[in-house]
Amino acid sequence: MPGTDGGAGRRAARAVTAAERDQARHVPLRRIAALFRSHRGALALVTVVIVASSIVSMASPFLLRAVIDDALPDRNLELLVALVAGMLAVAVLTAVLGVVQTWISTRVGQRVMHRLRSEVFTHLQRQSVGFFTRTRSGEIQSRITNDIGGMQQVVTSTATSIAANLTTVVATAAAMTALSWQLSLISLVVMPPAVLLTRKVAQLRLAVTAAKQRELADLNVTVEESLSISGIQLSKTMGTGPALADRFARSSSRLIDLELRSELAGRWRMATMSIIFAAVPAVIYLAAGLPATAGALSIGTVVAFTTLQTGLFRPLMGLLNVGVQVISSLALFARIFEYLDLPVEIADPPSPRTIExxxxxxxxxxxxxxxxxxxxxxxxxxxxxxxxxxxxxxxxxxxxxxxxxxxxxxxxxxxxxxxxxxxxxxxxxxxxxxxxxxxxxxxxxxxxxxxxxxxxxxxxxxxxxxxxxxxxxxxxxxxxxxxxxxxxxxxxxxxxxxxxxxxxxxxxxxxxxxxxxxxxxxxxxxxxxxxxxxxxxxxxxxxxxxxxxxxxxxxxxxxxxxxxxxxxxxxxxxxxxxxxxxxxxxxxxxxxxxxxxx
Known part of the structure; x- marks a missing residue:
């Protein structure tokens, strides 16, 4: 797998011109963030919901520790019932908060997508006839549908995903430190390699995404030119149907290859991170059993800590994956902003003459x-x-x-x-x-x-x-x-x-x-x-x-x-x-x- 992944990444990188890579890199993140500026209130509310959900969820490990160290050993049924009820209440409350968060964030994301689609369409409507004679119609359709559609996950969930995962990581780290700062140090040694590997994966995805969107545009052009009424009449009278079908099949085949590269880009690196995170609990158990630390930590503390550490993996990897998605989506944003930045050659005058x-x-x-x-x-x-x-x-x-x-x-x-x-x-x-x-x-x-x-x-x-x-x-x-x-x-x-x-x-x-x-x-x-x-x-x-x-x-x-x-x-x-x-x-x-x- 490592060899395949590296070869795919290098081939995808070669398929993208240096100009396209530079253009994608130079898309300012503040311009992407500006898309959400008019939704600051809704995003602030989502952030409050996320923080509340993260704080509430942090109660579960402490309740678990109390169950193991106090309620069960002392056979305290009343305490056990109260702790279990508290754990259920935490689960219900976090689930409700999760639904509210998803509804608000999706609504904001879809409005941003609507605005982006509308702005691109309106701006293209203002372009001169010369632009449309120079540009393939399938290319224009691909940017409005495929490119903006490819951005949907990033636009819809990025802001809330960052807030949710970051809050969860901070809250989890704080809870882990409260339980045992010594074990926390062992858990956090995985951070530097995780960040480094994530950055490399993002660069691979960026190259593959640019190539994939170009191939989608070519596929759109083939469909537009071949399956219109005029295209069908031409192909039937010229007998070019089989050749067009072969052209479409080759383009679709290349797209399959690019989709596989996109999914596999950096997969072995992320798998390495999974192994490292899975190994950390074993190291914690070993550290808790060493003569120097024996008796210093209760069983409930160790169980609660490993539960937190295991729970830390998901938001931490989610936070790192958001970075991968944002960087790889820069190729999509570059293609959309390229259209939005097109100068309007024929426009209304600044001070038009009033005429009836x-x-x-x-x-x-x-x-x-x-x-x-x-x-x-x-x-x-x-x-x-x-x-x-x-x-x-x-x-x-x-x-x-x-x-x-x-x-x-x-x-x-x-x-x-x-x-x-x-x-x-x-x-x-x-x-x-x-x-x-x-x-x-x-x-x-x-x-x-x-x-x-x-x-x-x-x-x-x-x-x-x-x-x-x-x-x-x-x-x-x-x-x-x-x-x-x-x-x-x-x-x-x-x-x-x-x-x-x-x-x-x-x-x-x-x-x-x-x-x-x-x-x-x-x-x-x-x-x-x-x-x-x-x-x-x-x-x-x-x-x-x-x-x-x-x-x-x-x-x-x-x-x-x-x-x-x-x-x-x-x-x-x-x-x-x-x-x-x-x-x-x-x-x-x-x-x-x-x-x-x-």
Whole structure:
């Protein structure tokens, strides 16, 4: 066993990068302690309960000594009954106090866990789109579920465990000293090696925990990518099912190995401590029987002392194990705090401009806007300036990668420009609250996302307090009401995972209805009709033309037939505005637009 344990620990340590170990070590314990700051009152009450329980439990050895040295030898039945009743009372009282302690400590721990989960989720919600394009979704889920779940025992029981075990150790040591200070010295010689061995075990656990959480994240990614509806369709059409199953099995197998290492890390060292603690009573019996000490200690004192010494093992090892758990959990705290420490790239301004969305006219201006994606050598947009008067229609056309969707994303503030600014009614959108901007600007993209819920719930995602009549009106505007009404369950129909119950065109019309339900003053249509057939596209286009009255609309399209009636058409090329004008003027100009229309 020692050889196996040491090899496992070394292999686990090699599996963790130096940067990860350093990050885990540098998680300040005061930051972990700060999680409990708002629960100081409850923790103080738990501490009082723990101290009371420890003090009460210390009466048992003294009652036992009285039974052996006084009640039994003197055949004093009345004293014996009183002592036994006292021992039962101590057992009942400590049990009740233990239940109260567990209830309070678990309640505090679960509230801390709730706060931590909520803070991580909320903070990630504030991250930019760029963060999610760089990060695997399975990795994010793993940190919220596996990492925080792995911290649960530490968060729930650490503070109370430290208080309970420390109080018990102190009270037991005091009682042992009161019985015999000479025997106490013999019992306490095990402390230095216990602390040293515990520290080494903690370092082994730290390395294994970091590797285990990374493997759990990889497993989550495999499940997320392979068992989604899109992943299943891809694997079936590509015939990669067996390969994916093999990949999952290998990852799961590695996880088994890491779990075994985590359980066995330092186990032989802790077993050594158990042997040492078990040997101490034998040494005490030997010491009590030596000629120098013979007759100095009563049998009751020796029995009571060994009972205390045996009882000391559990809280002492519990105290040392808490240290192991805290140190090994630093890898989990490091991963969670890494997310909490992520800077928010796009946030509400410190002093936002107050704006009433219903009073917004919808004048949009792009003023010398430039933008480049992280890691890209070139600019996605460079010096783009466009003026879109309130209630007018701007169409963005151009080759793939010319910057059309990027420009629209700046208006919705999914990204912020590096240079220049985007304004609505003359106000820089960076001066607005994100919630206000979302009410002003509505987006319908070509990548339609529907949740696994009913049609009505998907539509109400845009406006939770929408009435049934408002939902039906929005669906009619998107030319989807008749289809919904023909379904057996109507608006209560489940759309399925990512809306795969419906065709691409039907999903896009549901997305259009969802956006129209919010009635935004500015509407962005990013290839919103790309998946529609000609007949349906014509119907939806008519609805858009009707709904565009009094609404500023920016349309991105490859089909020039959908934008020929736009008030203004801008042709983007390489992130710049190559030409702009009406459909007719651009055809007469004979430039890039005319070439696209040919």
């Amino acid at each position: 969305p219903a009073r917004v006219r919808g004048d949009v201006r792009f003023e010398d806007v430039s933008f480049s994606y992280p890691g890209s050598t070139g600019k996605a947009l460079s010096g783009v300036s466009l003026d879109v008067p309130a209630g007018s229609t701007l169409a963005l056309v151009g080759a793939t990668g010319s910057g059309k969707s990027t420009l629209a994303s700046l208006l919705a503030r999914l990204q912020d420009p590096e240079d220049g600014r985007v304004t609505i009614d003359g106000v820089d959108i960076r001066a607005l609250r994100l919630a206000d901007l979302a009410r002003i600007v509505g987006v319908v993209s070509q990548d339609t996302y529907l949740m696994h819920a009913t049609i009505a719930e998907n539509l109400r995602y845009a406006k939770p307090d929408a009435t049934d009549d408002e939902i039906i009106e929005a669906a009619r505007g998107a030319r989807i009401h008749e289809l919904i009404a023909s379904l057996p369950d109507g608006y209560a129909t489940m759309v399925g995972s990512r809306g795969h119950r419906f065709s691409g065109g039907e999903k896009q019309r549901l997305a259009i209805a969802r956006t129209l339900l919010r009635n935004p003053r500015i509407l962005i249509l990013d290839e919103a009709t790309s998946a529609l057939d000609t007949r349906t596209e014509r119907a939806v286009q008519e609805a858009f033309e009707q709904l565009s009255v009094g609404r500023t609309t920016i349309t991105i399209a490859h089909r020039l037939s959908t934008v020929r009636n736009a008030d203004q058409i801008a042709v983007l090329d390489g992130g710049r505005v190559a030409e702009a004008g009406t459909h007719q003027s651009l055809l007469e100009y004979g430039g890039r637009y005319a070439a696209l229309a040919a």
